[in-house]
Amino acid sequence: MxxxxxxxxxxxxxxxxxxxxxxxxxxxxxxxxxxxxxxxxxxxxxxxxxxxxxxxxxxxxxxxxxxxxxxxxxxxxxxxxxxxxxxxxxxxxxxxxxxxxxxxxxxxxxxxxxxxxxxxxxxxxxxxxxxxxxxxxxxxxxxxxxxxxxxxxxxxxxxxxxxxxxxxxxxxxxxxxxxxxxxxxxxxxxxxxxxxxxxxxxxxxxxxxxxxxxxxxxxxxxxxxELADRIAGEAEVRYRLDGVEHVLSTADSTSYVRELFAEHGEAVDDLEVRRASLEEVYLALVRDSEHVAVSA
Known part of the structure; x- marks a missing residue:
């Protein structure tokens, strides 16, 4: 490596x-x-x-x-x-x-x-x-x-x-x-x-x-x-707070999660941060590139 x-x-x-x-x-x-x-x-x-x-x-x-x-x-x-x-x-x-x-x-x-x-x-x-x-x-x-x-x-x-x-x-x-x-x-x-x-x-x-x-x-x-960021610059953050499920997109998931825990602490449950998978990135890049090639 x-x-x-x-x-x-x-x-x-x-x-x-x-x-x-x-x-x-x-x-x-x-x-x-x-x-x-x-x-x-x-x-x-x-x-x-x-x-x-x-x-x-x-x-x-x-x-x-x-x-x-x-x-x-x-x-x-x-x-x-x-x-x-x-x-x-x-x-x-x-x-x-x-x-x-x-x-x-x-x-x-x-x-x-x-x-x-x-x-x-x-x-x-x-x-x-x-x-x-x-x-x-x-x-x-x-x-x-x-x-x-x-x-x-x-x-x-x-x-x-x-x-x-x-x-x-x-x-x-x-x-x-x-x-x-x-x-x-x-x-x-x-x-x-x-x-x-x-x-x-x-x-x-x-x-x-x-x-x-x-x-x-x-x-x-x-x-x-890096390739995932290129396709989907924003991450999807899911969590449950006081029994209510929240879903939002943010370009800076690290800062958002840090502030979330600073404000609500252990009340935050079922936290999940999701970015585009490599497969999603790959398929998107191939699809977009082949479309450009055909259009040229």
Whole structure:
């Protein structure tokens, strides 16, 4: 997770006016994106918004049509093997290593990172981090879907990456597997993460900051609370006083509640302060942005 010191360091990801065109179709229309050291950023957006294209450009797998891009201080179009060793990538579908055993696979993959990285994860340490200790000697093909996804993360972390890409990491997970995956991500320290997801709860739980992409443009960038303020600057305050229910909206709920208790004390009951949920914010931003795009 980020700290105030991280914000003053050089970003691990920085794009300015990033553009991508396929034929006559503009997929990215001037995307500005920044990810700081150790920061977790969730990239949200409807299907076709340009999330996958953005990630592929940052990973160096796709050449952009225009704009400036820096990932770990390097233009991805010119990234070499040493640069790639600083990245961790977890794709949507797990890698087909079914005949390998978990520890055997991770031990083999460390050999590719050792020439470029001062520190490479010990396979058993990594297996413990992702919660696969009891499955270290199992063949990959015998793991459950959730366990294979944990192994995907282990593969992405082998080289102690400075930046980890997680593309829809919990698609198809049941609630228990999703919770386990979130615990794994929560234990990571020092690694910046760029996460793409359709799961708004996941974004709110894992991310320091949320970037919403619609029709190839960034339409919002901030914490979940900041985005909620953008849509609904006023909070709804509900409470009961002397048996009577009160409901009002206020731009400064903190001051209002403080004054309420100062005047009425313990007579205030059933107090609730409600702001727009992330889902409400997201849907409002997407709806408004798509309306503007159609009208343009």
């Amino acid at each position: 980020k700290t105030s010191d991280n914000q003053r360091e050089s970003p691990v990801v920085h794009t300015r006016d990033l553009r991508m065109r396929y034929g006559s179709t503009d997929v990215l229309k001037g995307v500005d994106l920044t990810v700081g050291p150790g920061e977790v950023v969730a990239l949200l957006g409807p299907n076709g918004a340009g999330k996958t294209t953005t990630i592929e450009i940052l990973e160096g797998f796709r050449k952009r049509s225009g704009g400036e891009v820096s990932v770990l201080g390097v233009d991805p179009d010119r990234g070499d093997e040493a640069w790639r060793a600083r990245l961790g990538v977890v794709l949507q579908s797990w890698r087909d290593h079914g005949r390998w055993r978990v520890r055997e696979l991770l031990s083999y993959l460390t050999l590719f990172y050792e020439p470029y990285r001062e520190r490479v994860f010990d396979p058993d340490e990594l297996i413990g981090l992702v919660g696969l200790t009891d499955h270290a000697d199992k063949r990959v093909g015998a793991l459950s879907g959730g366990q294979r996804r944990r192994l995907d993360v282990a593969v992405g972390l082998i080289g102690h990456p400075d930046l980890l890409f997680l593309d829809e990491p919990t698609v198809g997970f049941d609630p228990e597997a999703r919770r386990g995956f979130h615990e794994v991500v929560g234990r990571l320290t020092g690694t910046a993460i760029l996460l793409t997801t359709h799961d708004l709860t996941e974004a709110e739980k894992l991310a320091d900051r949320i970037v919403i992409l619609v029709s190839g443009r960034v339409v919002a960038d901030g914490t979940a609370a």
